[in-house]
Amino acid sequence: MAEKHAITVTVNGRLYRAEVEPRRTLADFLREDLNLVGTHLGCEHGVCGNCTVLVDGKSTRSCLMFAVQADGREVLTVEGLAPNGDLHPLQRAFWEHHALQCGFCTPAMLLTAYEYLTTRPDAGTDEEIREAISGVLCRCTGYQNIVTAIRAAAKQMAPSP
Amino acid sequence: MKPVAFDYYRPTSVEEVHALLASHGGGGKILAGGQSLVPLLNMRLARPAAIIDINRVAALEYLHANGDGLVLGALTRQQSLLENRAVAERYPLLVEAVRYIGHRQIRNWGTVGGSLAHADPAAELPVTMVALDAEITASSARGARAIPAREFFLDTLTTALEPDELLASVRLPALSPGTGWSFLEVSRRHGDFALVAVAALVTRDEAGVCTDARLVLGGVGPVPQVVEVRDLLIGQQPTPDAIAAAADVAGAVIEPASDVHATAEYRRHVARVLARRALTTAVERAGGRR
Amino acid sequence: MAEVATKRPRWIGKSMPRVEDLRFLRGKGRYIDDLKLPNMAHAAILRSPYAHARIVRIDTSAAERLPGVYKVVTGKDVAERMNPLPTFAVGPIYQHLLAVDKVRYAGEAVAAVVAENRYIAEDACDLIEVEYEPLPPVVDPFEAMEPGAPLVHEALGSNIAYSRTFTFGDVEGDFANADHVVSARLRWPRSSAMPMETNGAIGDYDEGTGTLTIYANSMNFTYFQWLIATSLKIPASKLKVVPINAGGSFGSKFFMHKVPTMAGFLSMVAGRPVKYVEDRIDHILNNDHCGSDRYYDVSLAFDNDGTLRSLKIDCVDDYGAYLQFGTGTHGNALAQVVGPYRIQSVQYKLTAVLTNKNQQGAYRGFGSEVNNWVLERMVDLAARKLGMDRAEIRRKNFIRPEQFPYKIPTGNIYDSGNYEGVLDKALKLVDYEYWVGERERARQEGRYLGIGIVTAQERSVFSSTEFWFWFDQPSFPVTSSPESATITIDPTGKFVVTLHSLAFWGNSPETVVTQVVAEEFDVDPSDIVVTYADSQHALPGTGPGGSRFTVMVTGALVGASARLKEKIKKIAAHELEVSPDDLEFSEGKVRVKGSPDRALTLDQIALKAYMFRLDLPEDIESGLEASYTYDHPYTTLPSADRKDLGVFYPFVGHACHIAVVEVDPETGQFTYHKYAAVHDCGTVVNPMTLHGHITGGAVQGLGTALFEEYVYDESGQMLTASFMDYLVPTAMDVPRFDIDHQETPSPYTPYGIKGGGEGGRMMSPGAITAALEDALEPFGVRITELPITPSKIVGWIQQARGGQA
Known part of the structure; x- marks a missing residue:
């Protein structure tokens, strides 16, 4: 077995120190070592995007990054989207617009949409929203309500005039 | 689906990378964006003894102007090509091509150097770099050498890099004024590798006469396929007939393969169609001033 | 149910946001892979690289020596300690948890490691050495039927597992008398439900009590729990299956037998909890339920005026190496084989063939979505032959509203419908006249615009006869498919409702329960909590499948509510000194009709029921709880000669999908101009969640029609065994849907509900096929196979042009 590496990672604002085998994926580190199981593994080969988290603010397939690579970086998972059991406007919009069925892709969709709305606060066109979420596969919804929810969340998040 | 164990190195300088590559004698694999390598590791289709993670080599992540051209460090993220003004102004072809690369999550980490070194025949960046006549710098403890992009790709997933060499940077020469561009691709789903990809560049003088033309295809052979169309286009107004003739050459010279997603006949047919469309768009964008 | 019908529903029919969602939105879904038990180990499976091979020798010693490995097992251990896996197959078609003696498909489990x-x-799997003696594989079902073909199961003596022709009505007479006959060979290839979460389970064997607990994301564990126990050779009373939320199923987790059995067995042999969750490649190669894999020869007889008369279907279905679900997927097709049309007679020949591939099972539609596609293809052919508008030929043949309940030739009953109403809504929604004009204009401009129309059935609420009416002497002619509910009002007056099968796979069981119970008791939805019983505490249940759950659980809830209301009224009547008949439930209270001030709140009654025994009438037991097991409300047995299969799927919804597309004939790519869907599945409980089923199902159907396929090469290797090649559609690959409903209640179900869970997948493959064919009409292209890829479209156009590009 390869030598373990000491890492320091900030996850959802909290600093974690750990020793990891180099081959341990960031997804497994979050799920198994930190028990942040809201990040879901759908394919482990970088297609389904269900394991998407934000690393230094960038949407990232956590099955395609090793935990050791996250050393010194900041990770945001679905558990960190809203504090104290509140709902982030995106979470609320997903609820109100029935943008989830089984919920398995939902954390990845939320984080992908979160990154998208930071670069496109007005949510852009439907086509742009669809392009933005095209890296996360959803098998339940047919995507339509997800697009609707992201647009609705953008309105909620816009600073009042 | 978990990778086999490997040793992990995280150099912070190019020199350290060189030393690690040299000491592992081919058993060390460079990890850049990881978007192609890690799936292979997870599926245990790649089992390198050592992973050399270059993500902390700051000296490899840059985007410099070079006269009217550009130099891209190997670690330039694909997404950053979509957000960079100099790239948009000087190489709109590159922007058009990068839009076809996967999805945001892939482009956020995927790098220019990684895509080129991986050398997937259906990937967008190899085709584009060949079309742009880019020059790749390979460096090692032994020194650095420049390799023209069109000589860099040797076979499917095989490049001219030696085992101890790092793909360090890519130099894009300036495009002549009056150059139009187009990148087109057909894939099964949005974001998939290309069934056929085409990059076209056409330069016209003030009279609208074609002075240069480049056509490169992806997904239709083991390496990006340069189609020689200059004889058919240079020195005349690039008329629809001339373009169609050039596109027919594209269809004739390639030797595509069949797979579960498309037949060889389809790829040949679509190569001709996309070549015609890309050349047409490039001609229009080049500005038919007369 | 009379009481319900006279009141205007307050909660039924409301687009209530789902009560399930809050946990999933926060990443607290507690899926199977999220659960951890103390001392838990993890399993991985070594799978066969060959499609057909004899296992000569397995050496596990190097794997066993690897530090961190607890146990390695092979088919030898399984043969010694287990029975074969459960199956509906007839004949010697045995499937073992790990291959014994030989492997029958690439990806079959050969050894398992606990570490x-x-x-x-x-x-450790990498360190297991297996010596195989490769056998010639049989991959093509027609070759498999040839004499001398390699046998998948030698003991069966043939690769034909089942073959029989059923005739319903005067087929030969109707064909002889019809003005026209059109015929086609059609191909529906194998795809799979492919939920984002794979199958998983944790086994936890308690050596102290000899009880095995299996946590699993399996849908209908209560129905099949005793079969799993039989496989594991333990008493059913000592097997506790605990249902875990599933991240999607679409049929694929309906009767999950391999994974729970694996986790249970490994826990028993390793002496500690063991988790086994398929990775994606495990799932693609080895999941329990691939979809149908069919070859059709079909003929449709009809008259000059467009009257459809008779249908002949000859189907070869490539089942793969095992027959877990028997041929039930064709029973499903027979439930609605004539679609919404007054076709008078049907011949149905089925040949079920075994090949060296993974097995088939359930995928949203359960085989009837295939029949919908086939029938709609044939109706389009008839319309073309007659030069009739494709909407009008359908309209002409619809069963009319006054003809319900309507018995179709196979014997099944359609309960109610207004098909013309649905068609008219859909034509209006899509603006049919406009697009017909646009199509003409486009064709004049050399563009290829096409319109596809499908009017098809969604049968709902299966009864179990479809699994065995195939045989004159079935080995297990089961007739039950019950669902149960328990309603408890706690001492503070709040509701806890217990379900008895794992109903959550992404549908809305808890929301349905909440809406129905709120309706029944007129209480606030936030006062209702829903929970799931494990198999040791569960009443009979069958789980969500065949679009049955909403109807069946509502029946159970209505029954349990009636029992509980009776008790509450007795207590309240005693307290208020009135007759129980004078009481009504309103806004969380029980009050005297006509004197709303004379009332008791539910919490007052509940506290009384739990804590003040001596205040109650003598015949009242303490507590406030009632259960009800609801059986299928309308099933009849098949006739002995099988010329009438009886009533087995009588709550029949209907839908019309219309797609408008434009094809680029040079690349074979296309764009959507419009996609409209109108569904009628009786009384709608929650329009918002029903929309979700329609859009999600339609997208799955488009996946089947355009992207997804299990491709095997001639050696039986699967060429699409990862998400890089098995193409699940992304948000960019699917249209926006315009959706509307019509409500034609069922006369046989509580509230008039019909099932809608299989939603759009029943219709969208037909609609997109027809639209693309219509777009390519100027070339004369006929589409007879799926998936429809750009490569195929260009090939068909070239073929139609006589090889000219």
Whole structure:
């Protein structure tokens, strides 16, 4: 077995120190070592995007990054989207617009949409929203309500005039 | 689906990378964006003894102007090509091509150097770099050498890099004024590798006469396929007939393969169609001033 | 149910946001892979690289020596300690948890490793040496039927597992008398439900009590729990299956037998909890339920005026190496084989063939979505032959509203419908006249615009006869498919409702329960909590499948509510000194009709019921709880000669989908101009969630029609065994849907509900096929196979042009 590496990672604002085998994926580190199981593994080969988290603010397939690579970086998972059991406007919009069925892709969709709305606060066109979420596969919804929810969340998040 | 164990190195300088590559004698694999390598590791289709993670080599992540051209460090993220003004102004072809690369999550980490070194025949960046006549710098403890992009790709997933060499940077020469561009691709789903990809560049003088033309295809052979169309286009107004003739050459010279997603006949047919469309768009964008 | 019908529903029919969602939105879904038990180990499976091979020798010693490995097992252990896996197959078609003696498909499980973590388990799999003697594989079902073909199961003596022709009505007479006959060979290839979460289970064997607990994301564990126990050779009373929320199923987790059995067995042999969750490649190669894989020869007889008369279907279905679900997927097709049309007679020949591939099972539609596609293809052919508008030929043949309940030739009953109403809504929604004009204009401009129309059935609420009416002497002619509910009002007056099968796979069981119970008792939805019983505490249940759950659980809830209301009224009547008949439930209270001030709140009654025994009438037991097991409300047995299959799927919804597309004939790519869907599945409980089923199902159907396929090469290797090649559609690959409803209640179900869970997948493959064919009409292209890829479209156009590009 390869030598373990000491890492320091900030996850959802909290600093974690750990020793990891180099081959341990960031997804497994979050799920198994930190028990942040809201990040879901759908394919482990970088297609389904269900394991998407934000690393230094960038949407990232956590099955395609090793935990050791996250050393010194900041990770945001679905558990960190809203504090104290509140709902982030995106979470609320997903609820109100029935943008989830089984919920398995939902954390990845939320984080992908979160990154998208930071670069496109007005949510852009439907086509742009669809392009933005095209890296996360959803098998339940047919995507339509997800697009609707992201647009609705953008309105909620816009600073009042 | 978990990778086999490997040793992990995280150099912070190019020199350290060189030393690690040299000491592992081919058993060390460079990890850049990881978007192609890690799936292979997870599926245990790649089992390198050592992973050399270059993500902390700051000296490899840059985007410099070079006269009217550009130099891209190997670690330039694909997404950053979509957000960079100099790239948009000087190489709109590159922007058009990068839009076809996967999805945001892939482009956020995927790098220019990684895509080129991986050398997937259906990937967008190899085709584009060949079309742009880019020059790749390979460096090692032994020194650095420049390799023209069109000589860099040797076979499917095989490049001219030696085992101890790092793909360090890519130099894009300036495009002549009056150059139009187009990148087109057909894939099964949005974001998939290309069934056929085409990059076209056409330069016209003030009279609208074609002075240069480049056509490169992806997904239709083991390496990006340069189609020689200059004889058919240079020195005349690039008329629809001339373009169609050039596109027919594209269809004739390639030797595509069949797979579960498309037949060889389809790829040949679509190569001709996309070549015609890309050349047409490039001609229009080049500005038919007369 | 009379009481319900006279009141205007307050909660039924409301687009209530789902009560399930809050946990999933926060990443607290507690899926199977999220659960951890103390001392838990992890399993990985070594799978066969060959489609057909004899296992000569397995050496596990190097794997066993690897630090962190607890146990390695092979088919030898399984043969010694287990029975074969459960199956509906007739004849010697035995399937073992790990292959015994030979492997029958690439990806079949050969050995299993239990280790400290999944990484080490996979390392150990690499160290297992297996010597195979490759056998010639049989991959093509027609070759499999040839004499002398290699046998998948030698003991069966043939690869034909089943073959029989059923005739319903005067087929030969109707064909002889019809003005026209059109025929086609049609091909529906194998795809799979492919939920984002794979199958998983944790086994936890308690050596002290001899009880095995299996946590699993399996849908209908209560129905099949005793079969799993039989496989594991333990008493059913000592097997506790605990249902875990599933991240999607679409049929694929309906009767999950391999994974729970694996986790249970490994826990028993390793002496500690063991988790086994398929990775994606495990799932693609080995999941329990691939979809139908069919070859059709079909003929449709009809008259000059467009009257459809008779249908002949000859189907070869490539089942793969095992027959877990028997041929039930064709029973499903027979439930609605004539679609919404007054076709008078049907001949149905089925040949079920075994090949060296993974098995088939359930995928949203359960085989009837295939029949919908086939029938709608044939109706389009008839319309073309007659030069009739494709909407009008359908309209002409619809069963009329006054003809319900309507018995179709196979014997099944359609309960109610207004098909013309649905068609008219859909034509209006899509603006049919406009697009017909646009199509003409486009064709004049050399563009290829096409319109596809499908009017098809969604039968709902299966009864179990479809699994065995195939045989004159079935081995297990089951007739039950019950669902249960328990309603408890706690001492503070709040509701806890217990379900008895794992109903959550992404549908809305808890929301349905909440809406129905709120309706029944007129209480606030926030006062209702829903929970799931494990198999040791569960009443009979069958789980969500065949679009049955909403109807069946509502029946159970209505029954349990009636029992509980009776008790509450007795207590309240005693307290208020009135007759129970004078009481009504309103806004969380029980009050005297006509004197709303004379009332008791539910919490007052509940506290009384739990804590003040001596205040109650003598015949009242303490507590406030009632259960009800609801059986299928309308099933009849098949006739002995099988010329009438009886009533087995009588709550029949209907839908019309219309797609408008434009094809680029040079690349074979296309764009959507419009996609409209109108569904009628009786009384709608929650329009918002029903929309979700329609859009999600339609997208799955488009996946089947355009992207997804299990492709095997001639050696039986699967060429699409990862998400890089098995193409699940992304948000960019699917249209926006315009959706509307019509409500024609069922006369046989509580509230008039019909099932809608299979939603759009029943219709969208037909609609997109027809639209693309219509777009390519100027070339004369006929589409007879799926998936429809750009490569095929260009090939068809070239073929139609006589090889000219």
